[in-house]
């Protein structure tokens with residue numbers, strides 16, 4: 347290990363040759379940690395042909411970017427990424443390393459923590475610096491989402507955690523910010539993987555991924571069957587939204603896991619969240635606290651979801667969906683008729 351560099355690091359996520367927006371959310375978290383610690387905030391950028399993108403990370407809040415740019419990183423191969431991160435943490439000895447709790451972050455960070463023998467707190471919703479010890483306080487839901495636990499890592503640095511996407515807004519882009527770009531050439535032996543990339547199949551669902559959607563139309567067990575989810579898809583299409591679901595609906599095989607909202611699914615921050623036939627268990631509510639407006643439809647007046655809803659509609663989910671779809675279609679056809687006239 348070289349030196350006693352006490353930087354805060356964030357792991358930038360790369361998709362092809364672009365930087366995924368979660369990387370900028372991480373930098374907003376990173377600034378809140380690096381500033382009270384009075385240390386530089388650095389982002390780690392690993393990919394193929396990504397070096398020209400490094401300035402974006404500076405504009406989003408980084409003081410430095412460590413760049414590893416090599417064609418061998420064309421596709422995401424976990425063991426290769428972990429090898430590079432092990433090399434970088436050993437060479438520069440950062441104090442904190444945070445990654446996003448995306449599929450990639452959740453894959454790379456546990457492997458890295460086991461490899462370098464450091465603790466890891468997964469899926470944090472809040473981060474801060476303890477003013478007394480200067481250590482990282484990592485806050486995350488625990489015991490089925492019933493309590494929020496503050497966790498500190500003992501032992502050697504870096505203090506490592508993953509943070510829920512959408513748990514923080516990125517900082518405003520500032521293209522006038524100046525920063526240091528450091529190109530790192532790792533040993534040749536680290537460029538390569540024991541894994542073979544076979545292909546990539548994007549998911550085909552209506553609308554944006556739930557974490558990027560402004561309008562989410564979610565369904566739960568009260569939707570009764572997979573076929574009725576077609577109604578949710580139709581409403582989502584009419585409103586320009588995306589379909590979400592409770593864990594029950596996912597476990598029943600009606601929708602893919604990528605649509606699951608909640609503690610063991612994803613946290614979402616839409617403008618409008620509509621819940622059809624979802625009871626409102628704490629684990630589901632944990633994922634929608636960032637929604638601006640919650641509209642709940644349930645036939646049980648005592649459903650817990652009504653306690654957090656801004657608009658509560660008591661009734662049969664399928665009947666209300668049919669009525670909404672009919673009236674939106676009617677409104678749209680009237681608008682088109684008026685436009686044509």
Ligand SMILES: Cc1cc2nc3c(=O)[nH]c(=O)nc-3n(C[C@H](O)[C@H](O)[C@H](O)COP(=O)(O)OP(=O)(O)OC[C@H]3O[C@@H](n4cnc5c(N)ncnc54)[C@H](O)[C@@H]3O)c2cc1C
Nearest residue numbers: 566567568592593594608609610611623624625629645663
């Ligand atoms: C560790 C852990 C993690 C979990 N993570 C998650 C998570 O990430 N996300 C999640 O959602 N859950 C999660 N759960 C599960 C959670 O506790 C609930 O079991 C789940 O959210 C219930 O799903 P639901 O609301 O669809 O089903 P139910 O609780 O069965 O509710 C169905 C609702 O539909 C209503 N309904 C029925 N028929 C109709 C109708 N015709 N019209 C209108 N309303 C109707 C009922 O009144 C009821 O309120 C987790 C649980 C644990 C223990």
